[in-house]
Amino acid sequence: GQQLNQSPQSMFIQEGEDVSMNCTSSSIFNTWLWYKQDPGEGPVLLIALYKAGELTSNGRLTAQFGITRKDSFLNISASIPSDVGIYFCAGGGGGSNYKLTFGKGTLLTVNP
């Protein structure tokens, strides 16, 4: 089946630093989504990308849909303690019969 390779698996950073994480796939996707999961909660959608090359921002977050449609990255600028959580990428429209394909997540820890 389709797989997404998400990296890094975990990051430990200082408050104020910028963060970058990415997802790659051997398959093409028509939609890339980035979710954040706060401790003890379900994942929540941060950014949705629908077009190859698209660059979208949501506050301090910026995500891009790779031009090959096989990758995406998420950047967080000037991190703050509430950025702590697990970030998941997900690919859609890749022929998996309406199921999203999820990466395994990046655990972000921010040291105040």
Next chain:
Amino acid sequence: DAGITQSPRYKITETGRQVTLMCHQTWSHSYMFWYRQDLGHGLRLIYYSAAADITDKGEVPDGYVVSRSKTENFPLTLESATRSQTSVYFCASSELGDRGNGYTFGSGTRLTVV
């Protein structure tokens, strides 16, 4: 209140018991999904449903049963709970499946099998 709700939030059960996790959404979304989340494995799909009375197996269906008699409800039953089913379970719903804005997740049920 509009949204997707899971119940219970926490459950402890004994090995061999049957337990049902509930999921209810108020949007009339066609698609619903059950995932389990374990350290090192990310989110793994257990079962999914495209509409009422249509369900299909995901990646890890063994030991689980689902039903979807009504669009808004998608209960997950562990027929005879085992310790390996100790996990956090998430239900999700979607209007457009893997298109549009993807899924909306519930807050999860933390299940411990002793």
